[in-house]
Amino acid sequence: MKKIVIIGGGIAGLSAGIFAQKNGFDSIIVEKHHTLGGECTGWDRQGYHIDGCIHWLVGSKKGTQIHDLWTTVGALDEVEIYHPESFLAVEHDGVIVNFYRDLDRLKSNWLEISPEDKEEIEDFCSDIKKLHSFSVPSGKPIDMMNIFEKIKYIFSMKDVGPIMQKYGKISVKELANKFMHPALREAIASFLPEGDYSAISVLFPLGTFTSGQSSIPKGGSKALANRMVERYISLGGTVEASCEVVETYIEGNILKGIKCKNGKSFEADYFIAACDAKVLYEKLLKRRYNDPEFEKRYNNPDIYPLASNIYIGIGYEGEMNDIPRTLKFPVESVDIIQNQKPIEHLQMTHYGYEPNFAPKGHTVITFAINQFRPELDAWEVLAKDKEAYTKEKTRIGKVVIDAMETRFPHMKGKLKLLDVATPQTYVRYCNAYRGAFMGFWPTISGKVLNHTGHIKGLDNMFLSGQWLQPPGGLPVAVITGKDTIMRICKKEKQQFVTL
Ligand SMILES: Cc1cc2nc3c(=O)[nH]c(=O)nc-3n(C[C@H](O)[C@H](O)[C@H](O)COP(=O)(O)OP(=O)(O)OC[C@H]3O[C@@H](n4cnc5c(N)ncnc54)[C@H](O)[C@@H]3O)c2cc1C
Incomplete structure (x- = not known):
C-alpha cells in the first residue's frame, strides 16, 4: 500500500x-x-461559541x-441548512439596502430606494440571474479532462463567460458608480475597499447566494x-x-x-x-x-492583493431576531490600528439562528474588519511588542462595543467582549501568509x-x-x-x- x-x-x-x-x-x-x-x-x-469562518x-x-x-x-x-434572507444589509444615511436571497425582492427593495436607477438595477439583477445556471465545477480539473469533457465544460460555462468579460474588467468602485443613489453606491462599494478589485467579486457571491447555492x-x-x-x-x-x-x-x-x-x-x-x-x-x-x-x-x-481580518467576538445579553443577520452600519470615524486610515463602518453578524452558540436568551455577535496591505504591515510590527499588541486588541474591542451601543442604545450595558483575533492570530495558528483568509483577490x-x-x-x-x-x-x-x-x-x- x-x-x-x-x-x-x-x-x-x-x-x-x-x-x-x-x-x-x-x-x-x-x-x-x-x-x-x-x-x-x-x-x-x-x-459563547464564536464561529470563525462560514x-x-x-x-x-x-x-x-x-x-x-x-x-x-x-x-x-x-x-440542516440555514438560508439567511439577506446576504448583507448596508445602512447609509438611514436607508437600508438589502442583498436579499430572493432576487425579485432585492429588485423591488432597490427600486423603492432609487426609482431613478431603474435601468441599472434591472441590468444588475438580470446579470446576477444569468449566473443561476452556474454551479462550481468540482468533477475533474480541466487539465485532466479529455476533449469531450472539455467541450461539455465549456458549454456549461456559456452564461458565465459574458459576465466574466463584462465585470472582470471593471472595478467594484466603477460598478458602484453606475448607480445614482448614494446608498446603492455605498452598498456595492462595501464588498471591497477602493482599488483595482474586480466587480466579479460582487457578482459571483450574489449569483450563488440568490440561486440558493451558498447558505449556511x-x-x-x-x-x-x-x-x-x-x-x-x-x-x-x-x-x-x-x-x-x-x-x-x-x-x-x-x-x-x-x-x-x-x-x-x-x-x-x-x-x-x-x-x-x-x-x-x-x-x-x-x-x-x-x-x-x-x-x-x-x-x-x-495587482494580487491579500486580505485578512480583525475578528471580534461579543456576547449580548438579549435576542436580536429583529436585526438583519449581517449588517454594515456607519460609525463615527474610528482608528483601528495606529497611523492607518480610520474606519467609517462596522460589519456585524449575529447568530440568533444558532441558539446553542450562546447561553439561553443571549446572542453571540461577530465583527469582521477587513485588513489589507498597509494594515497587515502595521500588525506585523505591532505583534512584536506583546504588551502594545494586547493593549490595541483590548482597545479595539472597547471601540466596537461603544459603536454598537451608540447604534443600538437598548444594548447599553449588555455587551461583553469575548475575543479579538487579528491578522497575526491567523499567522500564529495557521501559518497563514500575512494572515490571509483567502487566496489572491481578483483584480x-x-x-x-x-x-x-x-x-x-x-x-x-x-x-x-x-x-x-x-x-x-x-x-x-x-x-x-x-x-x-x-x-x-x-x-x-x-x-x-x-x-
Ligand atoms: C474569518 C473568516 C471567515 C471566512 N469565511 C468564509 C466563508 O464564509 N466561506 C468560505 O468559503 N470561506 C471562508 N473563509 C476562508 C476559508 O476558511 C479558507 O479559505 C479555507 O478554510 C482554507 O482552507 P485550506 O485547507 O486551504 O487552508 P488552511 O485552513 O489555512 O489550512 C492549512 C492547515 O495547515 C496547517 N499548517 C500550516 N503550516 C504547517 C506546517 N508547517 N506543518 C503542519 N501543519 C501546518 C495549518 O495549521 C492549517 O491547519 C473564511 C476565513 C476566515 C478566517
Whole structure:
C-alpha cells in the first residue's frame, strides 16, 4: 500500500486525506495546531461559541456537483441548512439596502430606494440571474479532462463567460458608480475597499447566494470540520496533531521525508502540502523550487492583493431576531490600528439562528474588519511588542462595543467582549501568509491563477488548498484536496473512486 503524508489538516488536507483513504492509500495528516480544520474553525469563550469562518458555503444546494463533494467528505451529511434572507444589509444615511436571497425582492427593495436607477438595477439583477445556471465545477480539473469533457465544460460555462468579460474588467468602485443613489453606491462599494478589485467579486457571491447555492450549514464551521475529521478517521486515516513540519529531505527529484519541530519524522511515497503556499516554498523547500506564478504574485501585491481580518467576538445579553443577520452600519470615524486610515463602518453578524452558540436568551455577535496591505504591515510590527499588541486588541474591542451601543442604545450595558483575533492570530495558528483568509483577490489588472499543484522539480509532492485558485475559500480547499488525489491516482495508473 502506497503511503501519503499530508502536511496541514485544514479543509484541503482533510479532503485529500478522505480521498486518499477511499482510493486505497495509507495516509497520515500532520498538523501544526492541536486541532484540525485550519481556518474553518470556531472557539468557545465565556459560555459563547464564536464561529470563525462560514458566512456562506458554496455547495449547500442539493443537486450540484459541489454539494455532492461536500457530502462525500462528510461535511454536509444530514445537516440542516440555514438560508439567511439577506446576504448583507448596508445602512447609509438611514436607508437600508438589502442583498436579499430572493432576487425579485432585492429588485423591488432597490427600486423603492432609487426609482431613478431603474435601468441599472434591472441590468444588475438580470446579470446576477444569468449566473443561476452556474454551479462550481468540482468533477475533474480541466487539465485532466479529455476533449469531450472539455467541450461539455465549456458549454456549461456559456452564461458565465459574458459576465466574466463584462465585470472582470471593471472595478467594484466603477460598478458602484453606475448607480445614482448614494446608498446603492455605498452598498456595492462595501464588498471591497477602493482599488483595482474586480466587480466579479460582487457578482459571483450574489449569483450563488440568490440561486440558493451558498447558505449556511447549521452547527457552524468547527462542527463541519469535525465531521470531516470523523469521516477521515472512520476510513482508517491517521492524525498527528501539534506537529509542525519544519524540514524536508530531498534526493534528486524525490522528496524522501519530512521532519517536525517536535523531532518526529515521516517518510512516504507521496507528500501533499495542504498548508500555506509561502510556507511550502520558503520554509519547507528553502526557496529551491520557487514557482514563478507565485513569485509574480508575492512580488506584486497591488495587482494580487491579500486580505485578512480583525475578528471580534461579543456576547449580548438579549435576542436580536429583529436585526438583519449581517449588517454594515456607519460609525463615527474610528482608528483601528495606529497611523492607518480610520474606519467609517462596522460589519456585524449575529447568530440568533444558532441558539446553542450562546447561553439561553443571549446572542453571540461577530465583527469582521477587513485588513489589507498597509494594515497587515502595521500588525506585523505591532505583534512584536506583546504588551502594545494586547493593549490595541483590548482597545479595539472597547471601540466596537461603544459603536454598537451608540447604534443600538437598548444594548447599553449588555455587551461583553469575548475575543479579538487579528491578522497575526491567523499567522500564529495557521501559518497563514500575512494572515490571509483567502487566496489572491481578483483584480482588473491581475491574471487568474489556475494552478495544478505540481511542484516543478519534485515528482512526488503536490500543493493543495486555497492558494491554487482565486479567490480561495472553502470550495477551492475541498476541490483541490480531492484533485490532488486524482493526480496521484493518475500517476499510479489507477482508477480514481469517490465512493
Ligand atoms: C474569518 C473568516 C471567515 C471566512 N469565511 C468564509 C466563508 O464564509 N466561506 C468560505 O468559503 N470561506 C471562508 N473563509 C476562508 C476559508 O476558511 C479558507 O479559505 C479555507 O478554510 C482554507 O482552507 P485550506 O485547507 O486551504 O487552508 P488552511 O485552513 O489555512 O489550512 C492549512 C492547515 O495547515 C496547517 N499548517 C500550516 N503550516 C504547517 C506546517 N508547517 N506543518 C503542519 N501543519 C501546518 C495549518 O495549521 C492549517 O491547519 C473564511 C476565513 C476566515 C478566517
